[in-house]
Amino acid sequence: MDHPIPDADQQVFHEHRRLLFSVAYRLLGTAADAEDAVQEAWIKWSGADRSQVADPRAYLTRIVSNEALARLRSARYRREAYVGPWLPEPVLTSGDTAEKVAEADSVSIAMLVVLETLSPLERAVFVLREVFGFGHAEIAEAVERSEAAVRQAAHRARGHVRARRPRFTADRARRREVTERFLSAASGGDVNALMELLSPDVTLWTDGGGRVRQALRPVVGASTVAAWFAAIGTVTYQGVEPADMDAELVEVNGGPDILFTGPDRVIATVTLDLDARGRITAVHNVANPDKLRAVSGGTARDLGTG
Known part of the structure; x- marks a missing residue:
């Protein structure tokens, strides 16, 4: 017979739930998988001898990290068969995250794309060390590796991230201004205005996951990308007529984002x-419908690291 978990222990888990989701999301890149990992952490917390847990934050982080690692390893196989480019699942975020530049950068789509290039162990070590500030010994216990192995993984991960991450992070006001101008130019079909905003070697990555029609390879070059977005106001997109499509600026993953909606x-x-x-x-x-659930509900998340 199951024994009900005391209110105090439920409260402890509730106090750390946001942190656990923040860790799992950065490790997995999808809100759905992160929620599942947090739920598994709750099940294991409920069944544990909690009287022996001296540090609930470290204990729960260890559980969710191990669960996320297991999912990440299996996700690698799923993503190898993915149709077209695989992009992280966008999440609506609150202004609290955006106001903290380091936190916003650590959960940006650009950073999550870079984290995809790491091995599961490197990703876990990098996130726990560089984003959440855990010590090497704590991480070694969390990922069930030696401290020496964790230090080596941390060194490799930092090098990979440094080489691949965007070399410049624009301030929030500049990003919003450029995003607004981009939306205005695309909505008006203004190719020239788009060309002024785009770098000559700009790359467009589109994720339809085989569910909706999208480019299966990166689209490269200002003229091609400009033409792609200039057509938004003139062609039917995913069965939605231009007159029935709305676009607005929202905060996604700690920064400005364009959200396209139909009726x-x-x-x-x-x-x-x-x-x-x-x-x-x-x-x-x-554009993969399976990856738009976290932005469809209208509920913003705090993905802070505290």
């Missing part, structure tokens, strides 16, 4: 990366 559903999100001159170097377009 009854979210159609896509578009996130821009900028260079030091404020030109757009990359566009991440998520």
Whole structure:
């Protein structure tokens, strides 16, 4: 017979739930998998001898990290068979995250794309160390590796991230200004205005997951990307006529994002990366309906690291 978990222990878990989701989301890149990992952590917490737990934060982080690692390893196989580019699942965020530049950067679409290039162990070590500030010994216990192995993984991960992450992070006001101008130019079909905003070697990544029609390979070059977005106001997109499509700026993953909606559903999100001159170097377009659930509900999350 199951024994009900005391209110005090439920409260302890509730106090750490946001942290656990923040860890799991950065490890997995999808809100749905992160929620499942947190739920597994709750089940294991409920069944544990909690009187022996000296540090609930470290204990729960260890559980959710191990669960996320297991899911990440299996997700690697799923993603190898994914149709077209795989992009992280966008999440509506609150202003609290955006006001903290380091936190917002650590959960940005651009950073999550970089984290995808790491091995599961490297990703877990990097997130726990660089984002959440856990010590090497704590991480070693969390991921069930030696401290020496964790230090080596941390060193490799830092090098990979440093080499691949965007070299410049525009301030929030500049990103919003460029995103607004991009939306205005795309809505008006103004190719010239789009060309002024785009870097010559801009790359567009579109994630339809085989569910909706999208480019199966990256689209490269300002003229091609400009033509792609200039057509938004003139062609039917995913069965939605231009007159029935709305676009608005929302906060996604700690920064400004364009949310495209039809009469009854979210159609896509578009996130821009900028260079030091404020030109757009990359566009991440998520249109897979399975990945739009976290932005469809209208509920913002606090993905802070505290």
